[in-house]
Amino acid sequence: MTCFPFLFSKTSSSSRQNPDNDEDISGIHNVRIYSYRELRNATDNFSPANKIGEGGFGPVYKGQLKDGKLAAIKVLSAESKQGVKEFLTEINVISEIEHENLVKLYGCCVEKDNRILVYNYLENNSLAQTLLGGSHNSIHFDWRARCKICVGVARGLAFLHEEVRPLIVHRDIKASNILLDKDLTPKISDFGLAKLIPANVTHVSTRVAGTLGYLAPEYAIGGRLTRKADIYSFGVLLVEIVSGRCNTNSRLPSNEQFILERAWALYEQNELVGLVDTSLNWEFYAEQACKFLKIGLLCTQESPKHRPSMSSVVKMLTGEMKVDDSRMTKPALISDFMDLKVRKKQESIIDLKTTSTYNTSSASDHQDTTIASAATTTFTTQFDHSM
Structure with missing residues (x-):
């Protein structure tokens, strides 16, 4: 520790x-x-x-x-x-x-x-500019490399959530904040929005910060921050890594624009393998790839309490724990700011301040839209380890 x-x-x-x-x-x-x-x-x-x-x-x-x-x-x-x-x-x-x-x-x-x-300095930049960066990418992300990246990010988050005191919630896990060294070992970066959560508290109530597309809806709407917000973001990232596409792409048909919606539809049809990146040319283990996608869906379930801990995610990714999707529920999704504002008005919660950055090498028209507002923090006692 x-x-x-x-x-x-x-x-x-x-x-x-x-x-x-x-x-x-x-x-x-x-x-x-x-x-x-x-x-x-x-x-x-x-x-x-x-x-x-x-x-x-x-x-x-x-x-x-x-x-x-x-x-x-x-x-x-x-x-x-x-x-x-x-x-x-x-x-x-x-x-x-x-x-x-x-x-x-x-x-x-x-x-x-x-x-x-x-x-x-990390030689291979970020996942946003390489794996999700379109035709300019010179790195070949084979299935083995993707597995290494998924497990590495999960281990880094598990360390932040469970091995340090006070525990750390990153609040901005996304492809552009995952950097790669020369061996494609992933490194979580950019801790400017991170929150330290003291022992013996259930959550931090704070103004919202994060990136649209990766932002856990219960946090975006209510400002109730737990580790499960990071786990949601990791679930989105996991699906991106397996599929090789950004979480949002309005150039696609309407039923395919949001990666979580697409993943859930394919899951219900028992056709998750159809979401795996075609650039892999079927040189991957289909069962393992589908397992990773199921883990991504488990991490993005609407109820935070249903999402697994990061240590459990590591064990599922590495095969030490079975992936139990028998009671998995549909992922939660905030598709745009209008959706967020409508829900926010209904719940009578705080205003948001938004800033946008754009990765010009992105393969889609997805904007990396970061929500960042001045923090007003309160603590609720009696820490719940399931959160």
């Missing part, structure tokens, strides 16, 4: 050279503080040629540090009103934990108005 505190103390001597930043860096310890000059030099003055991605809060660059290490350098956009909060949250969460399936934080820069995170 890994334990870490909520509060952090300032320890870096270099950070004390910028007294105007004390409010920000008072929440940072056990993390290397890089100078802005060093990171500017590492990225060739943040050259567009070194840009490797665009996150919800700013661009990401490839850079080479003074010690020769390659790094992914995530620059917080100055226009982001919520960015500093998410910046500190990400440092808070990721600096104290380490796992094979989580990105590794090297350090950060807090200098004048600059807020920069420095991570280990």
Whole structure:
């Protein structure tokens, strides 16, 4: 078990050279503080040629540090009103934990108005840009590689949910936040929206944050956050990995636009194998592929209590536990903002603030629409381990 505190103390001597930043860096310890000059030099003055991605809060660059290490350098956009909060949250969460399936934080820069995170560089970018990225993808994701990715992400989430204290709910599990190293080992990234849930509580009541298409409906509508919200998102991701397509694609016929609806229809017809990515050319184990899709459906059931824990998901994926779909119910789905707003009005809950980012290499017209609003958090006691 890994334990870490909520509060952090300032320890870096270099950070004390910028007294105007004390409010920000008072929440940072056990993390290397890089100078802005060093990171500017590492990225060739943040050259567009070194840009490797665009996150919800700013661009990401490839850079080479003074010690020769390659790094992914995530620059917080100055226009982001919520960015500093998410910046500190990400440092808070990721600096104290380490796992094979989580990105590794090297350090950060807090200098004048600059807020920069420095991570280990991962050669094969994200699942959104590779597996789901269309014809420009140069990586062949055979069935073995997909299994490795599914199990790895599940293990990373199980670690966050069950092995650290306080437990961590990521809140934004999606293809663009799953990065791949040279061996296609998956690494969960972007902890800017993560929530720490103390022991002995059932849930966190908070304003909604996450990405449409991966967002658990009970959380989107009611703001009641448990680990089951991450499990829902993982279920969507699992179906995406097996099928090789984004969760939403309005270019398809109406009955195929939403991947969960399509998966459920094929499940009811006992034809789940029809959803498996055709690029595999039938070079996969049909029974195993259908099992993975059933696990995805188990994770996205409407009732959070019916969804399995992440440790159970790992065991089902690896064959240590049987997949029992005898009482599986239809997946829940919020198809668009209109659906969310209508339901939200009916339930008389909080307003949402939305920001959008778009992955230009996506094989569909699906927009990566992130919901992020200022958090108002309350805790309910008596922790329920089934949640």
